[in-house]
Amino acid sequence: MKIRRISVPVVLLSTLLGSTAQAQIYRCVDASGHKEYTDRKKGSHCVALDLPDPVIAAPPKREGQPRPRPATSAAAATPAPAPSAFPRVDSAEQKARDADRRQILTDELNAEMTKLGELRREFNNGEPERRGDERNYAKYQERVANLKTSIARSEQNVEALKREIANIR
Numbered sequence: 646m647k648i649r650r651i652s653v654p655v656v657l658l659s660t661l662l663g664s665t666a667q668a669q670i671y672r673c674v675d676a677s678g679h680k681e682y683t684d685r686k687k688g689s690h691c692v693a694l695d696l697p698d699p700v701i702a703a704p705p706k707r708e709g710q711p712r713p714r715p716a717t718s719a720a721a722a723t724p725a726p727a728p729s730a731f732p733r734v735d736s737a738e739q740k741a742r743d744a745d746r747r748q749i750l751t752d753e754l755n756a757e758m759t760k761l762g763e764l765r766r767e768f769n770n771g772e773p774e775r776r777g778d779e780r781n782y783a784k785y786q787e788r789v790a791n792l793k794t795s796i797a798r799s800e801q802n803v804e805a806l807k808r809e810i811a812n813i814r
Contacts, residue, residue, distance in 0.1 A: 670694045747813050754806040761799040768792045 673681045673691040686693070734742070767773055773792060779785040 670696060743813050747810060750806055750810050750813075754803065754810065757799060757802045757806060761796065761803060764792060764796045764799055768796060 669684065669686075671683055671686050671691040671693055673683060673687055675681070675690065682694075683691075768789075771789070773789060775785050776788075779788065
């Protein structure tokens with residue numbers, strides 16, 4: 646008698662995929678503790694597995710609507726087709742919108758660059774002037790640290806705005 650050994654992933658996959666996997670599956674454990682999955686009961690050391698029914702019923706079809714298809718990795722990667730009633734923008738209107746967007750981003754870039762210049766001037770190469778309300782040196786150090794983070798954030802904003810402007814067609 647020939648013994649068939651089946652791996653766990655193969656058993657589970659076969660139970661989920663096909664109608665040929667409708668047979669009962671058994672887990673047999675021998676005296677040394679080795680597990681074997683098979684479709685034949687070989688003795689009292691085999692236990693029938695209670696696996697879910699592999700057949701999944703399709704949702705009922707509604708009249709006038711196609712049956713929804715399950716999402717797969719390929720289907721999820723491709724965008725859904727645009728409906729015919731979806732509003733379209735002609736190229737002249739899109740160019741005007743892009744020009745408006747470019748102007749808004751340019752204005753934001755100029756404002757951010759002005760702010761960055763003021764922060765750098767106040768920072769004074771890491772040695773800003775002490776104010777009268779900063780008698781405590783810790784307060785001065787806190788203001789210097791805040792200036793450093795503000796400068797770094799402002800530089801990141803400038804770079805992001807430049808990238809955004811470069812992406813406009």
